Amino acid sequence: MKIFVIGAGQVGATVVQALHSEHDLTVFDLDGERLAALSQRYDVSTVEGNGASRRVLAQAGIKGADLLIACTSRDESNIVAAMISKACSPRTTTVVRTTNPEYLEVWREGQLDVDFIVSSEVETAYAISRTIGVPAARQTDVFAEGQVQMVEFDVTAKADPSILGASLRDARIPPDSRIAAIIRGDGVVIPRGDEEIRQGDRIVVIGSPQAAQAWGELIAPGTGTVRDVVVFGAGRAGIAVARLLIEQGIGVRLIEASRDRARYVASELPAARVYHATGFDPDFLERERIADAEVAIFAMRDDMKNHFAAVLAKVHGARFTVAIVHDAPSQEVFEHAGIDVTVNPRQITAEEIVRFAHDPRTQQVVMLEGDRFEVLDITTRRDSEYVGLTFKEMPIRGALIGALVRDGQAVFPRGDDVLRPGDRAIIFTESRRVAEVEKAL
């Protein structure tokens, strides 16, 4: 596919990284140095210029492009670029990144002539809400309108002894779920029945939402369900998360350091309890029993502030901490400090964008461990070599089908089940095998 990527910032770079090997990419940016850095690492062509200019797009050959991804940090530039592209070349699919949820709303109501809009804030909020659903999980994702969940766990000494050291065939694994992969050190095991889970493993489970909850109880007993969440920082991301959680019936407390902002949020979100305070005051944390919350989310703009506040909250007894991380290197620091989950808005946005570049049969893509692994949602072709085989018979080539969606209903396949054409398969695979898997199905 011929793809135009407008903007070579963090999101643009992540998109390029994920797509460069299979697609023909042209990257636009005003900053020549960024482009030079990208073209040194990847085989892409670059255009130094304004991607929201009709002349620049026309010269680069917008009529031949299949997909235009506008992912600069400026919402309006992205929208203008997409609209110009629509006018010059109606066949080009347009994907726009926005940081303002209002544009998302306008688009949903059909008032923006753009094919897809991806909002960093909203996607981040979804990502965080997914982790909170299973407090013990490192990462959670939903497929098939929430019928299938993919959950990633770290197996620690706290885990229920019944699943440690026993072969998967014998271990009492929650029904309607499958272990898609065991990540052990640098290697990955696509498990067979004789494999066992060890302490220190990182496992990827695909199953029903109930099974995901049951897994959470197995991996970290006593984590239960969530009623009280504290969000530090009421920026756009913080508000988006708070709003989403409130919609799910979860009680939200918001902590915001700016008085005006705190007032604004308090008037915008009547259901949330808003405090005008920094997250750095131990007295405040004690007085308001912040540690009583099941989850603390750190959504301030500054990674270092998030880091400090998260560690402080941990010291005061916070049980489960989720941090929004803006710079890739921070992620390691956070993990080292014992923050339970980190969410990188740019990576999440890139993931959302990348799924439009995949085969149109592919409905959803989730990246794990940076971009080492992906979980795909693919509709099986009639002539696929796997159609008609039972799951027992399927050869394992670095990929595993965790669940099927058949006639809109989720099916968690057993060994005797047969793959039928038209089934939507939720597949775990290594990123480098994505094209192979798509071809095979």
Add this chain to the structure above:
Amino acid sequence: MSRREAFLAVDVVGALHIVGTLIAYLSLATLVPAGVALGYGESVWPFLAAGGIAGGTGAGVALATRGDYRLNVREGFLVVSLTWLVAAALGALPYILSGDPQLDRPIDAYFEGMSGFSTTGGSIVVNVEDLPRSLLIWRQFSQWLGGIGIIVLALAVLPRLRVGGRQLLEHEMPGPEIETLSTRIRDTARRVWILYIALTIVLFGIFIALWATGVDEKMTPFHAAAHAFTTIPTAGFSTKGNSFEAFAPTTQWVAILFMVLGGINFALMYRTIVRRQPRAALRDQELRLYLALLVLGSVVVVTEIWTEDVLSGWHAVRAGVFTAVSTMTTSGFSVEDYNAWPALALMTIIGLMFVGGSAGSTTGSVKVVRHLLLGKVLRREIDQTLHPEVVLPVRLNRTVVEERTLRAVSSFILLYIGIFVLGAAALAIDAARTGLELSPFDAVSVSASMLSNVGPALGIGGPLGSFEPFSDFSTILMTGLMWLGRLEVIPIVVLLSRHYWRS
């Protein structure tokens, strides 16, 4: 010109110009009782003379102060305060000129005039039914004019006040914030007045129908018009010595309904009736609390008089509900002399005097919305003592209320209570000085009743009594309380501040 402006920060001349203009137009109102006098063969000239004097003076002042004027927030306070003082004088003129022995003393006549325009309804007249009919109609008509506001009327009718009209309206319309029905303040004023007139006509029609069908033979067209003029503005003057007690029970229930209507925010009523948006009314927090308080007040009063065997059955229900509604909406009509009621019922009545109706209605007193907001502020204060950092915006009908408004509400209530206490103390001391029989309880009730524009109080100023026995000093004091109450205290108190007059 320039010297004056350097000395005073207020454009007094400009304010006088507007007051003069307003009074000149308002003096035309005397034509109504003049017409009645003609019809009944009574003396026309007190009204024509009053109209001539007021109109001439007003026009003279307006002419003398002609020129460029500015009308800002500051001038607004002065215009509103002066207009109501002068309007009361216009109200008093026909009483003085008529030479009626019950009202010919200027201080008494001025009290009656203020009680009229401020829609209080407390009277200095001992035997109302002895007054000529034209004078009675003037009393009633002055309450109708004062009900929704002289300046609202002027804005609706006169083209010249457009500039700065919003500020004037804000000082005159009851409540912490005005609710507009249109982008132009003039249209809002017009719509409110049309609704006001329509309600008055409907009530007049119902009264006439009751008379014509024989349900209430005493509600003749004269009394029907007189009471239609004073029920919607929740005013309280009656052409009968014993107020609504003179009329049939059905009439009394109709009066209850229209007093309740008069206590509803006119902007909200306009939306509900004219624009057919009943949902806005159902969701309105102030309206809901207003109705709830009316029901609660009625139930308490009825229970108190019934259990003490003062009255029983439907009579107790009617008397209790009427008294509670009349007091809370600051109307001041009566169907029973409640002076004989148990102390608990009397305390409830005094309490209801402090409630009032909705903002933007014709009622006096504190108004339900201020109680509602104060309650919310107090609840927030309690929460914030436990959680100092928590940010809690106060909401009214889902909209966040500005902190400034909340502060204004709290200071209003403090000022209101302060003035009420001072008024009660001054009345009690003056009564002791002149040997007037006024218990402290009565003094409290008179101060509350005057300040809240209710009208009747307890003791000698009760429903069947009169304020005639009070000394001249007390009469002036009560007149001042009515004035303060009608303009909701602040515009007048502002004038006492030095910062108001100097830049």
